[in-house]
Amino acid sequence: MDTLTILAGLISSAFLAGGVLAFAGLGETVGQRAGVFNLGIEGFMALGGISAIAAVSATGSLLLGTLAAIGIGIAMGLLFAVTTMIFRVNQVVSGLAFAFLGTGLATWVGTSYAGKPAAVSFDKIKIPFLGDIPFLGEAVFDHHLPIYLVFFILPVALHLVLFRTRLGLSILATGENPGAADATGIAVIPIRIACVTFGCVMAACAGAYLTLVFVPSWSNGITGGRGWIAIALVIFAGYRPIRVVIAAFFFGLISAFGFTVQTWGWSIPSAFLSALPYLATLIIMLIPIWFKTRGKRTDRPAALGIPYYREER
Amino acid sequence: MLTGWRIEKLKSVPRTRGLMFRLVAVIFGLFVAGVTLRVLGYSPVTMVAQALSYTLGTSYGLQDLGVLVTPLLLTGLAAMVAMRVNLWNIGGEGQFYMGAWAAAGVGIYCEGPALVLMAVMFVAGSAMGALWIALPAYAKAKANVDEIITTLLMNFIAILWVGYFASGPWRDPQETITASSLRIQYALPEWFGIWNIGIFFVLGVICISWVLFNKTVWGYETTYVGANADSAKYAGIPSSRRIMTTMLISGAIAGFAGVLEVSGTVSRLQVGISSQFGYLGIVIAALAAGSHFGIIIAAVLMAILLNAGIIFETQGLSLHAVIALTGWLLLLVGIAQVAAGFRLVRVDTPAQRSTT
Secondary structure, X not given: OOHHHHHHHHHHHHHHHHHHHHHHHHHHHHHHXXXXXXXXXXXXXXXXXXXXXXXXXXXXXXXXXXXXXXXXXXXXXXXXXXXXXHOOOXXXXXXXXXXXXXXXXXXXXXXXXXXXXXOOXXXXXXXXXXXXXXHXXXXXXXXXXXXXXXXXXXXXXXXXXXXXOHHHHHHHHHHHOHHHHHHOOOOHHHHHHHHHHHHHHHHHHHHHHHHHHHXXXXXXXXXXXXXXXXXXXXXXXXXXXXXXXXXXXXXXHHHHHHHHHHHHOOOOOHHHHHHHHHXXXXXXXXXXXXXXXXXXXXXOOOOOOOOOXXXXX | OOOOEEEEEOOOOOHHHHHHHHXXXXXXXXXXXXXXXXXOOOOHHHHHHHHHHHHHHOHHHHHHHHHHHHHHHHHHHHHHHHHHOOOOOOOHHHHHXXXXXXXXXXXXXXXXXXXXXXXXXXXXXHHHHHHHHHHHHHHHHHHOOOHHHHHHHHHHXXXXXXXXXXXXXOEOOOOOOOOEEOOOOOOXXXXXXXXXXXXXXXXXXXXXXHHHHHHOHHHHHHHHHHHOHHHHHHOOOOHHHHHHHHHXXXXXXXXXXXXXXHHHHHOOOEOOOOOOHHHHHHHHHXXXXXXXXXXXXXXXXXXXXXXXXXXXXXXXXXXXXXXXHHHHHHHHHHHHHHHOOEEEEEOOOHHHHHHO
């Protein structure tokens, strides 16, 4: 194999591996922009993954599998939203609770599905003309449908909605200063509920992507901390959808590098290669130690993680 | 809607009121879980009766309880100590693994009198636990980097690290089923043939922590930092340093738990040496809500639940159902915590009386 083929394969796998993070990260971005810190991603991802594969093995339909993940995302998302926004439970406690609840439930239910490949999975779609370009075609334009969606269509759409529309402005205002937003007539709590639920649906889709596209099968602990990495990625990417998917791609590249090197049979321990994505995430999280961001303008929503009570405004 | 009633926020929540609410939440949560199991075709009442009579009624059951409660007390305490400075140590799992790793390393490579080596194992394991949280703690104190995610990421690295050693350089060639290290020769003596003396070490650590946080100036200042770091800074308390020290203590406690697991229970370093103890510790700390005595109650409760889960496994109910249950309980306890701060009061005005 020549270098170019290897490189094209590497980029192609980077998209495949990064897709999980892109789905979860985009959802988390919207939720955090509205001021809600959703730590339950890992749990919602696991639930989405298991419901997708269960629906697919029962019906043999990819559409129903995806819809099952979206459905569980909406249901669990609303539950999370109600506990944090209506019952006003601390967002960290609630997020951790859903992370345990989701992974526990999914693994419990998933025991009977573990190890069996998905009955059907998404096919690759080669884009006409573009897919025939020698290097780029293989690397970028020969992928599964969800990959095009999450890397090229959704981030642009979300960027436009967040920064170019009235709805987006309301979401940003809700995350920056809910009191002021409320005073101008923006429905703070409904917006937060909607944004967080969207985030949970996206996390569930990330799970469905894992079990129907990436692996494609279910196994215990399949989410492997990707939900947590996605949260770190959102912070790193400065809460901007397009940067989130770029970061997701780079993380995919690191994982893909790990897989590729393992096939080369170098004497690097596989544990070290598996640890690479976590190490990389940790390093980017720690960047502010060396480069002071204090005083510099950041895009972190000012009211992130702070519950809003109208009567205490 | 409720006419004639109004929800009123309490100015302060009495300790017992908070405790009662959390207790009711746990009982309600267990009840709902029981009903769910019933619907799924299990017979929860018999299962619980079986689990309780085994756990509390037989010496094997008590032994298992001790094996589970020992690490849970410490991981719960580790999470709670971090909460004192208003931080989350989600990395208990990783610190536990690294504590166990250091202890196993000492046990495998060092030779000497058992008592000295045991002491070295405990020091090394606790130090390793503290080291494993040092980077997240430093990043938090210096640049306000979110500690939830950094401590959590360290878990994955620790698990892979231990997995590498247990299945690679330290592997016991005789052990073929699970990847685990050579047997460690130094073990804690048993106590009445049921529990090892580790439980006394644990209770000692809890007592020291209680004195440190409730009876010393240092503890008072640290609690102050947790309540309001900026105001503490004005009062002349070095906030960053207090945060840093407290986090290191939290990591050391979790590392200590790892040492106990290696020296008291497992005697080897294994891939799955922590059965989610680090994560369960967070649930325990949330249940205890800052009280050292609460940690003991919550850890015993969690150990009974886990033990029941192990028994249920023989009846086809996965242990993961118990993990799901802890998430569910954590959620309800969170709600109870908020609910305890409010009360329903009757609005007693003549106008309202005539309308209702």
